[in-house]
Amino acid sequence: xxxxxxxxxxxxxxxxxxxxxxxxxxxxxxxxxxxxxxxxxxxxxxxxxxxxxxxxxxxxxxxxxxxxxxxxxxxxxxxxxxxxxxxxxxxxxxxxxxxxxxxxxxxxxxxxxxxxxxxxxxxxxxxxxxxxxxxxxxxxxxxxxxxxxxxxxxxxxxxxxxxxxxxxxxxxxxxxxx
Numbered sequence: 001x002x003x004x005x006x007x008x009x010x011x012x013x014x015x016x017x018x019x020x021x022x023x024x025x026x027x028x029x030x031x032x033x034x035x036x037x038x039x040x041x042x043x044x045x046x047x048x049x050x051x052x053x054x055x056x057x058x059x060x061x062x063x064x065x066x067x068x069x070x071x072x073x074x075x076x077x078x079x080x081x082x083x084x085x086x087x088x089x090x091x092x093x094x095x096x097x098x099x100x101x102x103x104x105x106x107x108x109x110x111x112x113x114x115x116x117x118x119x120x121x122x123x124x125x126x127x128x129x130x131x132x133x134x135x136x137x138x139x140x141x142x143x144x145x146x147x148x149x150x151x152x153x154x155x156x157x158x159x160x161x162x163x164x165x166x167x168x169x170x171x172x173x174x175x176x177x178x
Contacts, residue, residue: 007031007038017047029056033143036062037118045132053135058124064117066147067169073134073160075108075127077116082123087169089113097174100125113169134159 009027016022029040037059044053064087077084077100084100090112099119100106108114129135137155141147152163 005031013041013044013047017044019047019049022047032138034138034141035143035145036060039138041135041138042126043132044135048132050131050133053129053132055127055135055138056124057127058122059118060121060123062118063146064115064170066152067113067115067164067167068161069113069164070110070134070160071162072110072131074110074130075114075134076105076130077108077128078105078126079103080124080126082118082125083120084123084125085117085119085174087115087174089169095169113164113167115169117170134161137161 009029010031011024011028013030024042029042032039032041037057040056042054042056045051064085067087077086079100079102081102084106086098086100086106086108088096088108098106137159140151140155142151149165152165155161156163
């Protein structure tokens with residue numbers, strides 16, 4: 001996948017946002033390539049006085065994100081097409097594995113370890129973050145492969161995220177695109 005700035009519809013939120021009202025037309029936003037998928041920043045904490053962030057995500061079948069949790073950030077996902085597989089665990093014995101389909105919404109609460117994967121070709125979804133900030137991790141991830149330990153560490157220092165790459169949230173039999 002190309003660098004987001006080369007893709008049609010790339011709009012720098014630094015140039016239009018930062019607290020000012022704006023409109024993004026279909027296909028517009030700040031495009032970022034991540035592991036063969038496309039993430040498009042629609043709004044960030046800088047644009048909403050810290051209240052929320054939102055990204056549009058699209059990709060084909062792929063391995064899950066590294067397990068992680070947030071102390072203060074709640075995530076939500078709304079599926080537009082395809083299948084998004086979500087793993088969640090409160091680390092007290094409650095584990096939920098769910099395939100979300102078009103029109104389904106999933107809430108990933110604070111404190112719950114979670115991961116997700118594009119579980120079908122042409123999967124598209126909207127992700128919400130409240131308060132905003134976690135969307136900034138996209139600028140720190142490798143567009144070509146799984147994030148390195150250093151990249152994960154760098155994001156932990158800047159954003160409300162604790163990565164748990166060795167946590168057994170996703171069992172081998174549940175992996176997609178591996």
